[in-house]
Amino acid sequence: MFLTRVKKQKGQALVEVLIGMSLFALISSSVSFLVIDSYNVEQQSSDIEIATAYGNEGFEAIRSIKDNNWARILESVDGMTHGLDDTSGNWTISGVDNMFSKFTRTIEFLDVYRDTGGRGDIVVSSDPGAVLDMHTKEVSIRVSWNEPRANTLELMEYISNWSSSDWMQTDWSGGDGQSFWADATRYDSDDGKVDISSTGEIKLKEVVNTCDDHSWSFDTPANYNYDSDKIEVVSSYAQLKGSVSGQIADTILDVLEYDTVNGTYPSIINISGDVYAVAYTGSGNDGYVATVQIASNGQIANSRIDVLEYDTVNGTYPSIIHVSGGVYAVAYTGPGNDGYVATVGIAANGQIANSVIDVL
Structure with missing residues (x-):
């Protein structure tokens, strides 16, 4: 009886040792997993932040290219991915991508369609009544990286050539609002330079390597x-x-500091005679319009004529145009990076109304 009891006690101790070792291994592996997973989460967060910065840089470059030459945007709507280059001092569309260490950035330009039967909302091309908007394009930027695993960050933004002018048929022999141009009686005359080969379109024929x-x-x-x-x-x-x-x-010839704090992204337009208006991003990234006097000999008056803060929250990348009489419109990037248009009144002598007329 004594020998049997001793053997049972030894077997029980062995089982206890094995259970203890198993629990230790399980706890150790759990702690290791938590440490590794915490590191991966921190690394992933850092990678997303870097990828977002590369994406935003791409949008800044595209806006610069758009402002300089809208045609470069139009010719890039080709179903291909594109890269960017600034070695010349100005941003250009070049190559198929950009490599930054483990990150790769590609940019794609897409057509935009609008619903002509409603408010002009953006719709898919297959939507009934969808019409191509020649002055708006979609910019899709993808930033991808493969460490520690495959990841892709995709950002999208719309850009617009909002200052472009469109013409509308109003007084030709076929009447206004015609949609089919293959009938020669629906326009005044063709001197051999009009192309009506596409239904719904009229355009000048291309003349290669020659002048009129x-x-x-x-x-x-x-x-x-x-x-x-x-x-x-x-x-x-x-x-x-x-x-x-x-x-x-x-x-x-002369120089005037029209804003002593900040004056970025300026856009200038002649008001009347020697009076000019400058729309710009001022203090706190707010939107401002200032008027100055510039003589024909290049001499600038010692101080600005007037100034108006047209957006007190954000007013970057402004562009100003004349609407009619003393009314001017400023298109700009406002709060939340949304697009805004504000109208202001500017008299011929440079005096600016105390508040904006309207804003959209």
Whole structure:
């Protein structure tokens, strides 16, 4: 009986040791998993932040390209991915992607369609009544990386050539609102330079490597009206006069600090005579319009005429145009990076109304 009891006690101790070792291994592996998983979460968060920065840089570059030449955007709507390059000092669309260490950025430009039967909302191309918006494009930016596993961050933004002008048929023989142009009676006349081959479209025929067949003689000043202080005739060519053989003067004529705190993204327009308006991003990234006086000889008045803060929250990338009379419109990026248009009143003498007329 004594020997049997001792053997049972030894077996029980062995079982207890094995259970203890198993619990220790389980707890150790759980702690290791928690440490590794915490590291992965922190690394993933850092990677997303870096990828977002690369995406936002892409949008900034595209806005710059759009403002300089909308045609570069139109020709990039080709179903391909694109990259960016700024080695020339200006952003350009170049290549198929951009590599940043483990990150790859690609940009795609897409057409945008609107519902003509309603409020002009953006719709898919297959939507009934959808019409291509030639002045708006969708920009899709993807930033991908494969460490510690495959990831892709996708950002989207709409850009618009809002200042472009459209024409509408109003008084041709076929009447206004015509949609089918293959009938020659629906427009005035065709001199061989009108292309009506596509239903619903009318456009000028492309002329390659040549100019139109009209010319004027500039042999003598009597053939045209001109300002002799600014234009001269040389070897049958009319050209602008330069200070020294067309060279730019070595010094600045005059300068005015129109905002002593901040004055980024300026857009300038002539109001009347020597009065000009500058829309810009001022203090706190708010939107401002200031008027200044610039004489024809380049001399600038010592102080601005007037100033208006048209957006007290955010007013970046402004662009100002003349609407009618003393009314001007400023398109800009407002709060939340949303697009806004504000109208302001500016008199011929540079005085600005105390508040915006309207905003959208």
